[in-house]
Amino acid sequence: MAHAEGQQHPISMYLKIWGLLFVLSTFSYLVDFYNVEGYLRWSLILLFMIMKAGLIVAVFMHMMWERLALMYAILVPPVLVLVFVFLMTHEAGYTFVTRGVFFGGP
Amino acid sequence: MAPPAATSTGESLARPEGWEGIVADWSSDQRAFKNVPWGKAMMWIFLLSDTFIFTCFLLSYMTVRMSTTVPWPNPSEIFALNIGGQPIPLILIAIMTFILISSSGTMAMAVNFGYRHDRVKSAILMLVTAAFGASFVGMQAFEWTKLIVDDGVRPWTNPFGAAQFGSTFFMITGFHGFHVSIGVIFLVIIARKVWRGDYDRGRPGYFTSRKGDYAAVEIMGLYWHFVDLVWVFIFAVFYLW
Numbered sequence: 001m002a003h004a005e006g007q008q009h010p011i012s013m014y015l016k017i018w019g020l021l022f023v024l025s026t027f028s029y030l031v032d033f034y035n036v037e038g039y040l041r042w043s044l045i046l047l048f049m050i051m052k053a054g055l056i057v058a059v060f061m062h063m064m065w066e067r068l069a070l071m072y073a074i075l076v077p078p079v080l081v082l083v084f085v086f087l088m089t090h091e092a093g094y095t096f097v098t099r100g101v102f103f104g105g106p
Numbered sequence: 107m108a109p110p111a112a113t114s115t116g117e118s119l120a121r122p123e124g125w126e127g128i129v130a131d132w133s134s135d136q137r138a139f140k141n142v143p144w145g146k147a148m149m150w151i152f153l154l155s156d157t158f159i160f161t162c163f164l165l166s167y168m169t170v171r172m173s174t175t176v177p178w179p180n181p182s183e184i185f186a187l188n189i190g191g192q193p194i195p196l197i198l199i200a201i202m203t204f205i206l207i208s209s210s211g212t213m214a215m216a217v218n219f220g221y222r223h224d225r226v227k228s229a230i231l232m233l234v235t236a237a238f239g240a241s242f243v244g245m246q247a248f249e250w251t252k253l254i255v256d257d258g259v260r261p262w263t264n265p266f267g268a269a270q271f272g273s274t275f276f277m278i279t280g281f282h283g284f285h286v287s288i289g290v291i292f293l294v295i296i297a298r299k300v301w302r303g304d305y306d307r308g309r310p311g312y313f314t315s316r317k318g319d320y321a322a323v324e325i326m327g328l329y330w331h332f333v334d335l336v337w338v339f340i341f342a343v344f345y346l347w
Contacts, residue, residue, distance in 0.1 A: 006217075006221040006320060006321055006324060007217070007218075007221065007324065008218070008221055008222075009218065011215055011218060014211060014214040014215055014218065015211070017211075017214075018207070018208070018210075018211035018214075021207045021210070021211075022204065022207060025200070025203050025204060025207060028341070028342065028346060029196065029200045029203070031346065032182050032195055032196050032345075032346050033195060033196075035182075041346075042347070045342050045343075045346045045347065046342065048342070049338055049339060049341075049342035049343075052338045053335055053338050053339070056210065056331055056334060056335050056338065057331075057335065059214075060210055060213075060214045060327070060331045060334075061327075061328055061331045061332075062324075066141075066142065067121070067127060067131060067139070067140055067141055067142075068123070068124065068125075068127055068128050068131075069127065069128045069131035069132060069138055069139060069140070070139045070142060070147065070150065072128060073138075073139075073150075074150050074151075074153075074154055077154060077157075077158075078154070078157050078158075078161070081158075081161050081165075084161070084165060085165065085168070088165050088168060088169045089168075089172065091169060091173075092168070092169045092170075092171075092172035092173040093172065093173075095169075095173035096172060096173045096174075096175065099173065099175050100175060103175065
C-alpha cells in the first residue's frame, strides 16, 4: 500500500487554487469597495462565496477525489439547510409585519 | 500476545463507482467509508455537525436582521480603517480574509509534504499556518477592542442602529475566532509530532497509545480548511451583505 498513501497531488495545483481564491476574494472585496447595490450586489456576493467554498471543499479538502458514499453523506445534509432558510425567511417577515402593526414602526 | 489488528482502511481496492458504489459501500456490512482512514471519516462527520452549529448562528443573524424595524448598521463604514487620512472600507476584514486563505494554502502543501514523508517541510508549513492563524486572531482582538472600547458596541446596544448587530457580531465572530485559536494549538501539536518523526517511527500517541500516520496531518488540514470555509460565509453574509 506504500505506493498509494493518502492524497498525492502536485504542489502546483494547490498554488493555482490559492491564486484563484485570492482573485475571488479580491472581487468580493471590490463589490463593497465600489458600492455595488441591490440585487447585483447580493448575487455577486453569493456567487463569489459559493465559488470560494466549492474550491476549498473540492480541492483543499480533497472532496473531489473521495468516494461518492462519503461525498454525499457529507455534502447533501447541508443542502437541506435551505429548507431552514426558507422557514426562517417567512418567520422573519411575519415578525417584521407584526412589529410594524403593533409597535407602529416604519 | 498477538499484536492489535490493523485498523487502517487506507488501501485502495477496486470497487464499484457511481450510484452502484454508494449502494455497495453502504450495504457492505463493514465500515461505509472506504479508502479513508477512520479518523478522516470521523473528522468529516464532526465538521458536518459544526456546519450545523454555524448555520444556526448565521440563520439567527439573518432572522433578526430581517425582522428588526430599526436600520441595520453599515458594516462597510464600521469596519473601515483610516489609512493616510482616508477611510478605507472593510480593509482590516479584507486583510484577515487574505491571511486565512494563505494559511489554507500553506496547510494544503503541509499535507502534501507530509504524505511524501518530507518531515521538515511539512512541519515548517504547519508552523507558518499556525502563525497566520495567530495573526488572524490578533487582528480580530484588535477589531473587537476598537468596537468595544472606541465605539461602545455591546451585545445589547450600539450607537449605529439595530441592537441585534452587537449580539450576532460577538456570537458569530467570537465562535469562529475560538475555532481558529483551537486550530492554532492543534497545529503546533501536530507540527511537533511531525518534526519529531512520530509518524515515521510509529511512536504511540499520548492519549491513544496508538501509532499515528501522516493521515493525521490531513485530518488537521480538514479542520483548518473548514475554519477558512466558515470565514468565507461570515465574510460574505455578515461583512459584505
